[in-house]
Amino acid sequence: MTKNLLQLTISDFPHRSFLQVREVLLAGCEIALLDVREEDPHAQSHPLFAANLPYGRIELDAYTKLPRRDVAIVVLDGGEGLALAAASRLRQLGYSDVSLLDGGVDGWRAAGGELFRDVNVPSKAFGELVESVRHTPSLSAQEVQALIDAGDNIVILDARRYDEYQTMSIPGSVSVPGAELALRARELAPDINTRIIVNCAGRTRSIIGTQSLINAGVPNPIAALRNGTIGWTLAQQKLEHGQSRSYPPTSEANHQQAAQDARALADRAGVTRLQGTALKALYADVTRTTYFFDVRSPAEFDAGRLPHFRSAPGGQLVQETEQFAPVRGARIVLADNDGVRANLTAHWLRQMNHEVYVVDGLQAADFTITTAWIAELPPQPQVAEIDVTTLSTWLADASEEVAVLDFTSGVNYQKRHIPGAWFALRSELPAVLAMLPKGVQRYVLTCGSSLLARYAAADLGILTDLPIHVLNGGTSAWAEAGLPVESGATRLASPLIDRYRRPYEGTDNRAEAMQAYLDWEFGLVDQLGRDGTHGFHVI
Structure with missing residues (x-):
């Protein structure tokens, strides 16, 4: 008889050791090393090529990020038990080659494996390697400020996403997200004597953007803003906010040159x-x-x-x-x-x-398809649904008997949520239930659209005999109906660990955290050498 997936244990899955995973990486064979913890614990310590695929979002992301069902998957966590839960769910989703990493993060360390902090580490480490090999030119925040103050012939190109640029930007800079740089630079600096300065929030996109223009043969003098907006802030220089400057169309001559x-x-x-x-x-x-x-x-x-x-x-x-x-x-x-x-x-x-x-x-x-791209998803569980009118009535009549659990991201929860709703992580459901007050008679699950809430409902059903309902249309439907919402971290049944706070985003970062981040980036090349699995080469 086939064992029920809910009954699977660690012994039901093969295990792969640090040395076995390392051997596959060095051979260049396909492997998905998945850290299924929330993003913040992932960012604290993980192997170089461990991609973060949180257990709580596994149905939403798996088919897009792991398109081949028989790809070799190795799942890890930090001892929370999420690796087994995720491996079981991946098998349920049709993945046939799922194994567990021996000992998880601690096992990797104990076997001599290098562990890395932060997010997007392979890319950031590669950027540092590029700078060390190519000696990518850069200017300090003070040097760039002096050029601005003197009215020098410069143009500052911000290589981040447009929304990041709008949050904060170097005075006078223009938004030119990374891949656009080589296509747009000649248009923005037609005089070859114009100095081009490329910035991002920290280091990586500044380095890669600057080196992209140099590699592509743009004839202007080019330099990165050393340490990006972090360096600018540490120099106690003023940033702009809410800017909308963007690149113009590219002339045919500049397009052809850039393409060549x-x-x-x-x-x-x-x-x-x-x-x-x-x-x-x-x-x-x-x-x-x-x-x-x-x-x-x-x-x-x-x-x-x-x-x-x-x-x-x-x-x-x-x-x-x-x-x-x-x-x-x-x-x-x-x-x-x-x-x-x-x-x-x-x-x-x-x-x-x-x-x-x-x-x-x-x-x-x-490029003829104009319908929206939609991620492939597994079948959604059958759930009992209620509409916003019913929930509003329940809350008005006996709010103490209704626990509204919101499975949206912590960032979105703090922006808006149904009054009285609890922020909850699917990966922490037992702890969530322990946090709720006595007297709860039913659960109502929501998120932005209630898509994730539907999958969470199946997990919750294993832990409780109380009625479980999913809000049709989610918090978006509640707000669109004109019903009140509240903001802030008002009721946290789970810690806000689903997103790692980058030291280079936002406008309220401590100087110590920003400097520590820069110091960490400076050390990445040495970490790459100790790890030895990357295969990076810089031309």
Whole structure:
């Protein structure tokens, strides 16, 4: 008789040791090393190529991030028991080669494995390696401020996402997200004597952006803003907020030059090229994991896309590679409509030891699909639903008998939630129930749309005999009905650990935390050397 998935134990799954995982990484074979803890504990300590796939979101993300059901998966945690729960769920979702990492994080350390802090570590470590090998030029915050004050012939290009730029920016800077830099730089600095300064929040995107322009042959003097907005803040210099400056359209002459330079770079890095028949063959090949990424801007993707491709703006793809493509050793196929952004992105990914392809010759007219991209999801559990009117009545009549559990992100919960709702993490459900007051007679589950709440309801049903309902349309439906919402961390049944607070985001970071972050980045090259599994090479 087949064992019920809920009854699976550690002995029901094979185990892989640190040495076995290391051997696969060094061989370049496909492996997904998944840390299924929440993002904050993941950021405190994890192996270099451990991608964060929190247990609480596993149904929402698995089919997109792990497209091949027989890919080798190794699951780890920090001793919380989430690895077993996640492995069981992955098997339920159809994944056939799931194993547990011997000893989890502690086992990795005990076996001599290197552990890393923070998020997107492979990309950040690669950026530091690029700077150490290529001696990427940079200017301090004080030097850049002096250039601004003197009215020098400079242009400052912010390589972060547009929303990050709007939050805070260097005075006078222009938003040019990473993959756009080589396509737009000549337009923004037509005088070759104009000094181009590239910044981000910390170091990585400044380094990669600056080196992209240098590699692409842009003739201007180019430098990174050393340590980005962190360095600017530590120098006690003023940032702007709420700016909207962005790049202009690119002239045909500048486009052609950028495309020629980007293609030459990709060829030099060893990027493979594809056209129609070969691309279709990759679509059909189920023996390998293949990711298909459209590296244009999100707005362009929304206006028209290719089949099979999903949005991954090139700068962020280089910055967050293990999150977009957690299967190490997989194939990555990139597309754009200009011959610049895909080639520039590909030349970096190839240096990060990824097998990379660029689809050649695409034009704007090829991006014909205008319907929204929708992630593939497993079947949703059958749940009892209520509408916002019913919940409003229940809360008005006997609020003490109703526990509203909100499974949205901690950030979104603090922005708005149903009055009296508890913030809850699916990975912490037993602790959540212990936090709730006595007298609860029923549970109502919600999140932004109630999609995640539906999956959480199945887990909750194992722990309680009380009635469980899911709010139809979630908190969004509640707000759209004009019902009141509240903000702040008012009721936390779980700690706010689902997101790691980056020391370089927001405007209220402590100087000590920002400096510690920079010190950590400076040490990444040495950590790469001790780890020895990366295969990075810098051209």
